[in-house]
Amino acid sequence: MKMVKGVSVTAGIAFAAFYVSRLPFLQMLGMLVLAMLIGMLWRAVFGQRAALEPGIAFSSKYLLKAGIILLGMRLNLADIYHAGWHVFAIAVCCMMFAGAVVYGLSRLFRIDQTLSTLTACGTAICGAAAIAAIAPQIRSNENAAAISAAAVSLLGTVFTVVYSLAYHGLGFSPAAYGAFCGATLHEVAHAAAAGSAGGKAAVEMA
Template identity: 40%
Template sequence: MQIPNIQPSPLGTTAVSDMASWKKPLKGIALTATLAVLAGRIAEAPFFSIMGIMIISIMLGVLWKSVMDVPVGASIGITFSSKFLLRAGIILMGVRLNFNQILNAGMRVVLIDIIVIAFTLITMIFLGKWLRVDKTLGVLIAVGTAVCGAAAIVAVAPLIGAKKEQTAISVACIAILGTIGAVFYIFLYPYFGLDPYTYGVFAGSTLHELAHVIAAGVPGGDISSETAILVKLGRVALLIPVALLLSYFYRTGERTEAVKKSWRNLPVPWFIFGFLAMSMVNTTGLLPSSFIHFLITASVFLMSIAMAGLGLSINMTDFKKVGRNTIVLAIVGFVALTILGQVLVSVFY
């Protein structure tokens, strides 16, 4: 009797393969999540709270890569964290925004935010060209200064074809300057000659990160803190049009005539529209405050995991390539923004 030749089930082989593919990213995700949790603990300390969990996460990632290197088999998960989890975090970040609150604050606040972003972007991009700073790096530092620090940088970076080291360098520059700026604001508050409300407008319209704004708003009390956060969130809301414009003008620098002439060829980032959708959901007021708080916490944690992944993807030698002119660009841009903020407060208030 002939014994039939039984072949392994393709379905079974596929199932085993699928299970193995699901396991591949876990090692890298676990590492980035661990670094993010550690960053959260560090961020609870008085001084480090100014820097914020996202900035500390990227610094821990860079430190781990320099001292321990990336574990074997963790690269897939690290890439997953720095790309997909980042986009998920950006989408959830939209729940911070309530457009009604921003509009109710008055057109003066909205106008100040628009002027601040337009002035900072235009000034820093042209200054970057004059200083011969790498075009992509200059745009990232400009958008980080103008809009909302690291969150703006990591949102815009994939839209303009930025490299990981350029993103990390930009985040580092913004983190350092924003932290120094927040400390100076806290100590110089008595000498600004501003009441708590106008000081809140000034801090919210000029500092880089939301963490910087929250820290700097403390000396002026609740009025200052609430106003600063509201003005800052107005800048965050403008991330959507800014990202779309920059993605159109700076996408790899190689746009064809067809792309120039047709809006349909605009590289639309789906996660930016997810951000907008979450903002609209929050604006409706249908979500309970406890759930909104949960989503905000999840957003910060996901973006912190992504920052850790970004830090693990770069080398310290990349920072040596920054160049003096890049640092000059970041400093001059922030100083110019600070001066503009004082002028706008005196004009509008």
């Protein structure tokens, strides 16, 4: 029962985002981006409430992952195959480039090697999930893992909003925009959120 309040708040934010996304000028942002913005606004106005934390943590850990799994179940391997080898080549190149650049810049600014490695992996692979998987392997402390996860999550959120706002000015087709989002945003949730600005085809490609 202690989780009900937090889950109720997250559900309320989700429903609010669903209806707000139907308003003129806000449709371009997509429901998922609006949900993130409403959640940030809620936190800024009402602060951190201890009573809500268990439900919010449950929603972010399990309900979000369940949603991503359901999103994946909508896809079919044939669709992934038909996306073409060039999409996978773009993804591999982006991963290698992002990992090398972030690690190199981190070391250039004399950031601790462990933190540099975690941040580079989180940026290049899949955000906080990659950091959580790699941290025990390199014997990272919780502080470094938390800092790197916060950094990549914050930047992912910022660029999710930027991509959504820029979509109509980029001139990409929905499929090209989806490939762009999927290749350059690390979190699956962020890629799907940004892709939603381009519609169903963009989300599936992302």
